[in-house]
Amino acid sequence: MKGKEVMDTQNISLLEGRQKQVYEKTAGAPEGDIACEKTSLSGSVSQRACVFCGSRVVLYPVADAIHIVHGPIGCAAYTWDIRGAVSSGPELHRLSFSSDLQEMDVIYGGEKKLYKSLIELIDQYQPKAAFIYSTCIIGLIGDDIDAVCKKVAKEKGIPVLPVHSEGFKGTKKDGYKAACNALMKLIGEGSTDDISKYSINILGEFNLAGEAWIIREYYEKMGIQVVATMTGDGRIDDIRRSHGASLNVVQCSGSMTTLAKEMEEKYGIPYIRVSYFGFEDMSKSLYDVAEHFPDRPDIMEKAKEIVRDEIRQYYPEMQKFKAALTGKKAAIYVGGAFKTFSLIKALRTVGMSVVLAGSQTGNKQDYKNLKEMCDEGTVIVDDSNPVELSKFILEKEADLLIGGVKERPIAFKLGVAFCDHNHERKIPLAGFIGMYYFAKEVYESVMSPVWQFAPRKGGAK
Numbered sequence: 001m002k003g004k005e006v007m008d009t010q011n012i013s014l015l016e017g018r019q020k021q022v023y024e025k026t027a028g029a030p031e032g033d034i035a036c037e038k039t040s041l042s043g044s045v046s047q048r049a050c051v052f053c054g055s056r057v058v059l060y061p062v063a064d065a066i067h068i069v070h071g072p073i074g075c076a077a078y079t080w081d082i083r084g085a086v087s088s089g090p091e092l093h094r095l096s097f098s099s100d101l102q103e104m105d106v107i108y109g110g111e112k113k114l115y116k117s118l119i120e121l122i123d124q125y126q127p128k129a130a131f132i133y134s135t136c137i138i139g140l141i142g143d144d145i146d147a148v149c150k151k152v153a154k155e156k157g158i159p160v161l162p163v164h165s166e167g168f169k170g171t172k173k174d175g176y177k178a179a180c181n182a183l184m185k186l187i188g189e190g191s192t193d194d195i196s197k198y199s200i201n202i203l204g205e206f207n208l209a210g211e212a213w214i215i216r217e218y219y220e221k222m223g224i225q226v227v228a229t230m231t232g233d234g235r236i237d238d239i240r241r242s243h244g245a246s247l248n249v250v251q252c253s254g255s256m257t258t259l260a261k262e263m264e265e266k267y268g269i270p271y272i273r274v275s276y277f278g279f280e281d282m283s284k285s286l287y288d289v290a291e292h293f294p295d296r297p298d299i300m301e302k303a304k305e306i307v308r309d310e311i312r313q314y315y316p317e318m319q320k321f322k323a324a325l326t327g328k329k330a331a332i333y334v335g336g337a338f339k340t341f342s343l344i345k346a347l348r349t350v351g352m353s354v355v356l357a358g359s360q361t362g363n364k365q366d367y368k369n370l371k372e373m374c375d376e377g378t379v380i381v382d383d384s385n386p387v388e389l390s391k392f393i394l395e396k397e398a399d400l401l402i403g404g405v406k407e408r409p410i411a412f413k414l415g416v417a418f419c420d421h422n423h424e425r426k427i428p429l430a431g432f433i434g435m436y437y438f439a440k441e442v443y444e445s446v447m448s449p450v451w452q453f454a455p456r457k458g459g460a461k
């Protein structure tokens with residue numbers, strides 16, 4: 001790419017119909033809500049995944065179940081080993097099974113093939129449960145996967161759970177709901193004996209690079225029993241008895257708030273929303289849980305001790321990163337909006353400002369909050385596309401893009417540093433130690449000498 005070929009952002013205009021999903025915080029900006037929670041505009045190459053993918057990413061880390069993608073092989077290949085979710089025991093989740101529907105199955109139906117696949121896999125792997133995902137074609141040919149699941153569950157004596165996640169029937173968020181519906185069928189089935197009054201479930205934490213273990217350790221040090229983690233390092237038996245916990249602590253709120261609300265309704269378990277990213281939000285997530293148990297002041301004391309010790313350990317290093325990064329600008333485009341709030345605070349800790357903030361699945365309240373917390377001049381986007389993201393990254397002169405695997409090439413093509421904050425990453429970014437890794441990664445990427453050769457910096461002539 002020659003220097004003069006840098007993208008001319010002046011000539012990029014927003015697609016008609018996208019304007020209400022984009023907002024720039026300026027003095028004269030119009031009042032009102034940012035449009036969101038709608039299907040992607042035709043012609044806009046959305047960064048969102050399909051309904052099936054939404055359900056797959058939520059359920060994937062359940063490690064002692066088999067996951068069968070009922071449909072053509074491509075859907076399974078597209079989501080194989082999709083998260084960096086690690087397990088402390090079985091690793092069935094890392095295998096990718098598919099009923100591999102062919103033309104004749106589409107004509108005559110795939111139920112028999114699914115039944116045979118299930119029997120064979122259950123016999124071979126002896127899983128604790130099986131999840132069966134419906135893909136687009138199943139919605140079209142009308143296979144009765146509920147009936148197949150029921151039959152196999154009876155024959156094999158394990159839960160066999162249909163996940164109604166046909167790719168075309170909504171947004172990625174509908175996939176989250178389909179996953180929560182499947183989990184709800186398990187919850188309430190196990191014994192709640194030996195569950196303490198001082199207990200929680202961790203929801204919306206997927207154990208990427210061992211993050212659930214870091215968080216779990218903090219809570220256990222506080223004297224709290226963690227009954228189930230959904231779904232990081234997940235186990236079917238833990239999920240089945242999770243209705244015995246006193247509190248649901250929800251991190252990835254986009255994916256798991258549905259489940260938390262249903263558990264509140266059915267089992268009377270209250271829930272709180274937390275985030276484990278950044279010192280500020282990580283500390284708050286410990287204090288908020290401690291506050292739920294006021295008759296045990298020692299839990300709060302322990303939470304304070306953990307926060308004090310952890311921050312003391314990482315603070316000096318953080319100051320080094322801050323000295324280099326102060327004044328640099330970041331763009332954020334991630335799946336759920338709640339994570340964006342934490343990222344803005346975490347970036348401020350290292351002296352960086354945010355010039356673009358967006359998400360694939362934020363709701364009205366999320367965007368209201370974003371508007372309040374963002375600085376003047378920040379662009380806020382819902383369900384954006386690569387052209388829009390490129391335009392704003394260049395116009396706002398961002399030094400860094402934080403996103404997932406689909407955003408990475410956008411950053412590198414523009415000659416901008418990148419930090420992977422999505423489910424494929426291999427470095428833990430949650431917890432106090434995670435904040436240290438995050439700052440280190442941002443520092444190493446933003447300060448890399450390679451960017452001087454990028455066209456936007458006048459290099460690569």
Ligand code: SF4
Pocket residue numbers: 050051052053071074075078134135136137165166167168
């Ligand atoms: S959109 Fe349909 S065909 Fe494509 S991956 Fe999703 S479920 Fe499979």
